[in-house]
Amino acid sequence: MGSYEIPAGLTGEIKDFSCLINEFKNGRVAAKEFKAIRVPFGMYEQREEGTYMIRIRCAAGIITPGELGHIASLAARYGDGTIHITTRQEPQLHYVKLEDAPKIMEELIGLGLSSRGGGGNTVRNITVSEDAGVDPYEVFDVTPYAVALTSRFIAEPDSWTLPRKFKFAFSGSGADKGLSTVSDLGFIARVDGNGRKGFKVYAAGGMGARSSAGKLLLEFIPDTEVYNAAKAAKELFWKHGNRRNKHAARLRFLWDSLGEAEFRRLFGEEYSRVKERAYQPLDVKETGETSRVPDIAAEGPGNAADFALWKDRFVSMQKRKGFMSVTLPVEFGFLGHEHASGLAGFISVFGDDTVRFTRDQNIRLRNIPEKYLGNLYNFLIKSGVSFNRPQVLDGIVSCAGASTCQLGICLSRGAAKAVINKLENSGLDLDGLKGLKINISGCPNSCGQHPVADLGFSGKVLRKNGRMYPAYKISGGAVINDVGTKLAGDLGEVSSRDLPSIAADILGAYLLDADRAKGFQGFIAGSGKKEIERLCAKYAEIPEFEEDRNYYYDWGAKEPFSLATRGSGECSAGVSDLIEVDMDNIARLQKEILSLERTAPGARRGELARELIFYSSRALLVTRGVDERAEKGVFGEFIEHFIDSGLVSGSYRDILCEASRNDAGSLAGKAEEALSLAERVKYLYGAMDSSFSFDAASRVQAAGDIARPGVSRDLRGVACPMNFVKTKMELSKLNPGDTLEILLDDGSPIENVPGSVKAEGHEIVASEKKNGYWSLLIRKKA
Amino acid sequence: MIDLTEDQLERYSRHIILKDIGVEGQSKILEFKVLIIGLGGLGAPAALYLAAAGVGTIGIADGDTVDLSNLQRQVIHFTADVGKRKVISAMEKMKAINPDTNVVVYDEKLVAANIAGVIKDYDFIIDGTDNFPAKFLINDACVMGKKPFSHGGILRFEGQTVTYLPGHTCYRCVFTGPPPKSSVPSCSEAGVLGAIAGMLGTIQAAEAIKYAAGVGRLLVDRMLVFDALKMDFRTVPLSRNPRCPLCGENPSIRELVDHEQPACDIRRK
Known part of the structure; x- marks a missing residue:
């Protein structure tokens, strides 16, 4: 099991x-x-x-x-x-x-x-130091805590609807071999003055865009408090994390955006609240001695000789x-x-x-x-x-890179293979590099974990005479421990082609370094930094494309280097995608209703209106923490969360009730109202801020009106695409940030023009359905 | 900023809708001045598209008359125009497409003695000529006069084109001078697929319009070559030649000269 x-x-x-x-x-x-x-x-x-x-x-x-x-x-x-x-x-x-x-x-x-x-945006696999439980130097075995926390969290539905991924880690000692100081929430085992088992807790660290070391959140918690602290951090993140911008969503961004004091205050609030609920502490099952000595011949x-070498390389007590x-x-x-x-x-x-x-x-x-x-x-x-080559070679970590990752810039795994090849043939004393961490990421997002490397590389683009070629930023000298984690610092850059050579040169210099006893960090802190600068200068000039095309082809690539196929990642498919699905349905139904012939049967009109009310009601429920997807619950939840809270006018209450009664007959004549409800929902979604709050929208409502437009232009009676052409003409006369109001006909003008205007980077501040036409308020892009 | 008229908004609407062109880009096009040298296979489609696009002033230079053998590819000239001066025939069509366009005609062959005086008034030059001496003359005049231009050449099923911007690779960086007389067949000997004249001339027009609107990436420091028989397109990177006799470190060409050896010397009957 x-x-x-x-x-x-x-x-x-x-x-x-x-x-x-x-x-x-x-x-x-x-x-x-x-x-x-x-x-x-x-x-x-x-x-x-x-x-x-x-x-x-x-x-x-x-x-x-x-x-x-x-x-x-x-x-x-x-x-x-x-x-x-x-x-x-x-x-x-x-x-x-x-x-x-x-x-x-x-x-x-x-x-x-x-x-x-x-x-996705979930509590990810909870990690521990790989030798937890067998490490002679650990304070105690942290494995059971990681396991018990996993059992607890995977039973909690809110673990799957976080603003972004959440990574927990445990380390058995201050050496932090589990990277707890580089995790969203990390626990480092310690024992207090009274001999109580417990943890030091670090928060808001992590790797990715803008990697960051964790900050000391709690100096000591008894081990019975692990669940409460973890739960409080999860709650804090669930409530306050940035749900609109997945690129600035991890817990470390929340720390930055709130500031340390506010982060600590909010965490403190959550922590007290969690404690009040008096959850059971984690059910920690000591693993005990489950291993056995078999009854087989040794x-x-x-x-x-090879056996002895293998033991030196891979076996530890x-x-x-x-x-x-x-x-x-x-x-x-x-x-x-x-x-x-x-x-x-x-x-x-x-x-x-x-x-x-x-x-x-x-x-x-x-x-x-x-x-x-x-x-x-x-x-x-x-x-x-x-299974028996020098340990440093198989310790190299590389992400998949552009070969399979949509975000990849460089073919990091190809580069890693080339490094292995180069080192194997370098004549260097590779066994002298045991334990050295070499990490290669194909882009600045740190899936290859270069921020915690002794010697790290992250893919980037460089250009020569306007032509792109694959290259890497070099970083190194990371210090990971409970005393003061410091992520790898920038050391220079090198073309992808020369990466294996510079790696061999750097490691060669390290092996010869007088301060080698101080480890790789000591080398970087001493002569290493200058030496790497010198090596970068040596490799800085690359040949022209015509002289040596290899520099313009990444490792293992058949085509010259290009970013053409770089896409966006899958990781944070989540809440926003769910909303988008409903928004797409809303747009489709609006279109269908508007294109219905006047002679269309009323039942058809009523059915479409009911469907539109359904999607309009459901779209934003998820932002209120309501995970209701089924027909019957949606309308009631919408009334509670949007109408009773004043975000949406009470005048829609009737059609919501009719929709919930499935009363297509009454709705047949109320398609206009359904359309207008859909507009309000779309407007709220547009005005929603990064933590799913509609404050901006309610302020606008409270003020009664949006700032009056500077210029107004009546484009009713102007067909597509001339209405858009004229809109652009008017916008070209305005200053950035100025607003323009245009009046558009119902039907294809209102379906097409706003999208085209947005695609050009302008903002649709409001769109309002009037009697048979629309008013669109546009703010010119800055 | 020009305030476009209702007619203009409608006429140029498909440009204006483009995010990269818009009202601003179209306004630039309306103020732009292009000179087309040669109203043959390349100049014909270029002149039609530039007039249609609303280029403000289009100069057209050619000293020939329309010949029946031209009509297979020089689509600006019609059967009724045979015997007519090419510049007149072309101007009539351009005006018919877009009366707003100001067409300036040069009913003469541009040579070393007059070319500099003509190109100085233009923002962009399209080389639509059919012989090497003219191509080198246009290149030399544009490099010396610091004028952007589009080079184009076609033969049989193949075409090539480069856009020159001051400071970048010029035609002589790649080909230092006209090839020996016997090495290259002339158009009338080798023949040319009429449609590829349209393909290449419209690429030249597109380059001129992009330059006018200030958008996109031009064919600068790279040559587009295509083979319509295989329908294979590719771009070849070019770089400035330090030993270029015209724009290199020690240039040997300091004034414009008319090379001899018209490559198409049999063309005129």
């Missing part, structure tokens, strides 16, 4: 999800709506249309041999035969077909695993005497299903607590009795995988 508990409702949710997949395949559900639901289910569409990736939650990176074997079989049956290990210690299946997804999810439930919350290694933990390198995290199932079979005799996924996309075995290391070594030799 999986380490965390599957909540009761999940089986039902997965059934609903299977239905949704069928509806989507039959064209009855829009792609956007489907995406908004499938992404929080941990299911992403890959760059290749119609193929999907499923990410399986593995709290603390724990996987039992049995689960690993089963996931390998899922990868073989439904995927491309490969398990991909992520930097959040969880496995992904790739190239999954839509129709197979429910089967996979059901099988996962059988295993006690779930993909829920794998993606083998001697086939090759003693555990807290518990006589037991070892062993790192199994997995190049870029791609684990073939045959190797995975072979490994699962081999390792199962040592018990369930033997396998963890690591944050550098490898596998860390644990609880292997020392005398069986020879058996493990022989097994690895037989499995035919590469």
Whole structure:
């Protein structure tokens, strides 16, 4: 069984999800709506249309041999035969077909695993240091806390409707091997003066655009308070996080926008409120000794010298005497299903607590009795995988980059391969670089985790004579610990082509450095920075395209470098997408109603009006925290949240009641009112601010009117597209920020002109339906 | 800012609707001055589209008369125009399309002695000539006079075009001088697919209009070449040649000369 508990409702949710997949395949559900639901289910569409990736939650990176074997079989049956290990210690299946997804999810439930919350704006997989529980230097094992917090959070629906993703992490000591000081909320184990177990809590750190170290939020909380602190942070984020701009939504942006004092005050409020509710503390189950010493013969290694080298590289002592933990390198995290199932079979005799996924996309075995290391070594030799090259090579972390990621700039994985190749042939003492972290991200968003690297690279674009070429920013010298985490600093930039060479040169200089004993940070702080500047200068000049085209082709690319196919990411499909789906339906129905012939039967008109009222009522409910999607509840919720609160005029109460009674007959004559309700909802959505508040809209209403337009132009009777041409003519005469009012006919003018005006960057301040025509207030773009 | 008339708004509405052109861009086009040298296969479509687009002043220079063999591709001239001066034939069509356009005619061949005086009044020049001496003369005059121009050439099924902006790659950076007389067949010997004249001439017109409105990326420092037989288009990057005899570091060409060797010397019967 999986380490965390599957909540009761999940089986039902997965059934609903299977239905949704069928509806989507039959064209009855829009792609956007489907995406908004499938992404929080941990299911992403890959760059290749119609193929999907499923990410399986593995709290603390724990996987039992049995689960690993089963996931390998899922990868073989439904995927491309490969398990991909992520930097959040969880496995992904790739190239999954839509129709197979429910089967996979059901099988996962059988295993006690779930993909829920794998993606989207959710509580993501909760991570811990990879050696939690076996690290001789840890304060105590944090694994059970990560697992128990997972069980609690995946049963709470608001974990799936956050403004953006939320990453929790635990570390067993001040060395912060779990990156708690670079997470949305991080817990570092400590014991207070009275010997009580507890945690130091860091908040608002994280990697991505504008990476940032976490800030110390609470100096000490007893371990019984973990749930309360985590819950309070989640509540704070749910209520105040920025829901309009997904690029500035993570908790660290909230810290910046509120300021430290206000953030602490609001957190304090939430924390007290949570405490008042007197939740049970986490049900922490100590793992105990689940490993066992099997009754099999210990083998001697086939090759003693190579065995000794392997032990130096990958084997470390555990807290518990006589037991070892062993790192199994997995190049870029791609684990073939045959190797995975072979490994699962081999390792199962040592018990369930033997396998963890690591944050550098490898596998860390644990609880292997020392005398069986020879058996493990022989097994690895037989499995035919590469497992004994210098540790630094397989410690390299790279994101997928532009090969599969829509946001990627550079082909980071190609660059990482080139680095490995270069280092293997460099003649450098690579074993002297054990533990050094090299991280490569294909763009400034830090999926390759370059901000925590000793030596990091992030993709960027440089130009020579106006021609773009792929390049990387170099950063390095990150310090991660409880004393003072400092993210990697900028050190220079280099073309993608020369990245492997400069990496080898930098590492060569480090190996020769007199201060090498101070580690890579010491090197950077000392002579390293200057040395890297010098090396960057050496590689700064690149040849012209005609002289050497290689510089203009990224690693592994067949086409010259270009950003043409860069798109927008899938990660934050969420609430806004749900609203957009309803907004699309509203626009469609408005159009349909307006194009109805006068002679159309009243019943048809009434039915369309009812549908329009339904979508208008539902669209913004989600912003009030109401997750009501079904017909019957929507109208009542709308009255409560929008009419009773004064956001929408009470004059619509009648049509809402008629719609809820499904009284198409009465609505037949009230299509105009339905249209006008839809307009009000659209206006509110336009005026909504980043935390789903309509303050701006209510202020406008209170003032009675919007600022009067500077210029007004009557374009009634002017057909498309001349009405738009004339609008542009008028706008060209105004100063930026000035307003223009235009009057437009109903029908195709009001359907087309506002969109065209917005597409040019101007703002539609208001649109108001008058008697048979529309008034549109436009503010000229700055 | 010109306040456009109702007629103008309507006539140019499909330009104005374009986000990148708008009222502002169209106003610039209305004030723009283009000179088209040569009213053959390339000049004909360019003249028609520029007049239609509302280019304020269009100069047209050609010293020939319309010949029956021209009509296969020079679509501005009609059958009834055979024997007529090309500039007159072209002006009539341009005026018919857009009476607002001011058409200035130069019923003469532009040569070293007169070209500089003509181009100085224009913002952009379109090379629609059919022979190498003329192409080099236009290039030299435009580089010396710091005038943007569009080079274009067609033969059989192939076309090529480059836009020159002062300071960027010129035609002589790539081809230092006219090819030897016998190495290149003339149009009448080699033939040309009429439609590709339209393809290339309209590309030149589009470049002129983009330049006028100040939008997009011009074919500067790159040459567009196409082969209509395979219908294959590509752009070849160009860069300034430091040894260019005209705009290089030690230029050897300091004044305009008329090269001999008209490539199409059999064209005139």
